[in-house]
Amino acid sequence: xxxxxxxxxxxxxxxxxxxxxxxxxxxxxxxxxxxxxxxxxxxxxxxxxxxxxxxxxxxxxxxxxxxxxxxxxxxxxxxxxxxxxxxxxxxxxxxxxxxxxxxxxxxxxxxxxxxxxxxxxxxxxxxxxxxxxxxxxxxxxxxxxxxxxxxxxxxxxxxxxxxxxxxxxxxxxxxxxxxxxxxxxxxxxxxxxxxxxxxxxxxxxxxxxxxxxxxxxxxxxxxxxxxxxxxxxxxxxxxxxxxxxxxxxxxxxxxxxxxxxxxxxxxxxxxxxxxxxxxxxxxxxxxxxxxxxxxxxxxxxxxxxxxxxxxxxxxxxxxxxxxxxxxxxxxxxxxxxxxxxxxxxx
Numbered sequence: 001x002x003x004x005x006x007x008x009x010x011x012x013x014x015x016x017x018x019x020x021x022x023x024x025x026x027x028x029x030x031x032x033x034x035x036x037x038x039x040x041x042x043x044x045x046x047x048x049x050x051x052x053x054x055x056x057x058x059x060x061x062x063x064x065x066x067x068x069x070x071x072x073x074x075x076x077x078x079x080x081x082x083x084x085x086x087x088x089x090x091x092x093x094x095x096x097x098x099x100x101x102x103x104x105x106x107x108x109x110x111x112x113x114x115x116x117x118x119x120x121x122x123x124x125x126x127x128x129x130x131x132x133x134x135x136x137x138x139x140x141x142x143x144x145x146x147x148x149x150x151x152x153x154x155x156x157x158x159x160x161x162x163x164x165x166x167x168x169x170x171x172x173x174x175x176x177x178x179x180x181x182x183x184x185x186x187x188x189x190x191x192x193x194x195x196x197x198x199x200x201x202x203x204x205x206x207x208x209x210x211x212x213x214x215x216x217x218x219x220x221x222x223x224x225x226x227x228x229x230x231x232x233x234x235x236x237x238x239x240x241x242x243x244x245x246x247x248x249x250x251x252x253x254x255x256x257x258x259x260x261x262x263x264x265x266x267x268x269x270x271x272x273x274x275x276x277x278x279x280x281x282x283x284x285x286x287x288x289x290x291x292x293x294x295x296x297x298x299x300x301x302x303x304x305x306x307x308x309x310x311x312x313x314x315x316x317x318x319x320x321x322x323x324x325x326x327x328x329x330x331x332x333x334x335x336x337x338x339x340x341x342x343x344x345x346x
Contacts, residue, residue, distance in 0.1 A: 035064055035065055036063075036066070036287075036288050037065070037066050037067075037089070037291070038065055038067045038091060038095060038284075038288065038291060039086035039087070039094045040056060041082055041083055041096040041098075042069065042097050043071070043072055043074060043099045043123075044073060044074050047254070048254050052276055055276055055280030056095065056284045057284075058280075058284075059280065059281040060288065063288045065288045070086065075099065076099050076100050080103075080104075083096070087110060087114050092290075093119065093287045093288075093290045094107070094111050094116055095287050096118060096119070096125070098120065100167075101123065101124060101125055101167060102127070102166070103166075104128070105125055105128035107125070108128035108129055118130050118132075119283055119286055119290070120132070120134070120135070120309075121283050122136075125168075125304065126304045126305045129307065130304060130307075130309045131310070132290070132296055132310050132312075133298070133304075133313075134312045135312075136274045136314045137313045137314065138169045138172035138173050138176070139172045139175050139179075140176060141253055141274075142172065142175060143180045144176075144272050145176070145251035146177040148269070149223040149225060149270075150184060150190070154184065155189045155190065156221070156223065157221045158193065158222065158223045159192075159214070159235075160177060160192055160194070160195040160225045161198055161210060161231045161232075161235055162196065162197035163197065163198060163201045163231065164197070165197040170197065170201075173227045173253070193213055193216055194209070196212075196213070203234035203237070205231075205234065206226065206230070206233070206235050207235065207237045209234075210238035214242060221244075222248060222249060223250070224239070224248060224249070224251070227253060229252040229256040229271055231252075232250050232259060232271075233258060235250055236250055239267075246265075249269045250267070250269050251268075251270055251272075252270065253274070254271065254272070255272070255319055257339070260319075260324060263319070263320070264339060270318055272319065273316065273328065274316050275317075275333070276333075278314060279314060296310065298310035298311040298312050299311070300313050324339060
């Protein structure tokens with residue numbers, strides 16, 4: 001792992017241990033206490049999410065905790081049903097990646113009726129009595145995306161492709177994008193010709209939205225600020241149809257393998273890397289501590305419309321082509337062969 005990834009791991013875990021006393025590793029070594037039971041509610045297991053799940057399970061196993069996993073497949077009603085089922089099985093803490101920032105509040109209500117603490121993983125649940133929020137600084141993600149493209153194209157027409165309108169993270173990313181572009185927009189250097197939202201962060205939705213925006217702008221666009229790598233992929237499909245792929249700048253987020261390959265190929269300009277290991281392992285450790293009735297205090301707070309939620313907000317990293325080896329491959333996020341092909345050459 002690079003010094004960037006290592007610093008993040010040390011930072012989040014040190015924060016948890018400093019706030020909460022003796023580490024769970026030492027407690028687990030006693031071997032006599034019951035194994036904590038954690039519920040993990042995933043929104044989906046597409047894209048990056050299996051890796052998050054596996055890292056959470058890995059850390060929980062080290063801490064001698066059991067994790068029951070459910071995936072809602074992008075369905076609010078199903079996620080609530082799964083939450084009730086896990087609570088009925090006696091989980092002592094819930095870690096949730098909510099499908100909807102608003103609707104998932106009833107999951108928190110159900111958990112609180114059983115005095116079960118809730119950790120929001122990566123996405124915040126709004127207007128609910130959440131115990132902890134573990135994520136990257138999503139507003140900063142948007143700032144990095146827009147500023148990177150702006151540095152390369154300080155003037156011209158921009159398209160902004162947002163994520164799921166039901167995801168609070170998508171709103172925060174958009175806030176960051178607009179903040180980075182604000183003064184240039186006010187001067188008239190940059191014109192935002194369209195700023196739609198892609199339902200459920202889907203590539204096909206992003207492709208359709210980008211096609212519509214390109215038509216509106218007569219193909220005269222210098223940049224597409226796509227909010228993650230999936231929407232970036234959809235936007236690039238639309239650009240390819242007009243022969244504009246590689247000519248129009250495109251941002252992303254998550255450092256998905258297909259996106260990193262597109263950066264190497266030159267059709268995607270950048271992505272925002274959020275190392276999953278510190279995020280997942282930190283959430284798992286916090287869940288075990290909360291399940292044992294220990295207090296966990298974050299390094300920041302985030303207002304979710306009901307309360308100031310204790311939070312750990314990690315710092316994202318901009319990735320351009322010349323940083324792929326230094327950060328992505330050296331962190332073993334993807335292998336050289338995966339990125340560059342069988343020969344492993346640039």
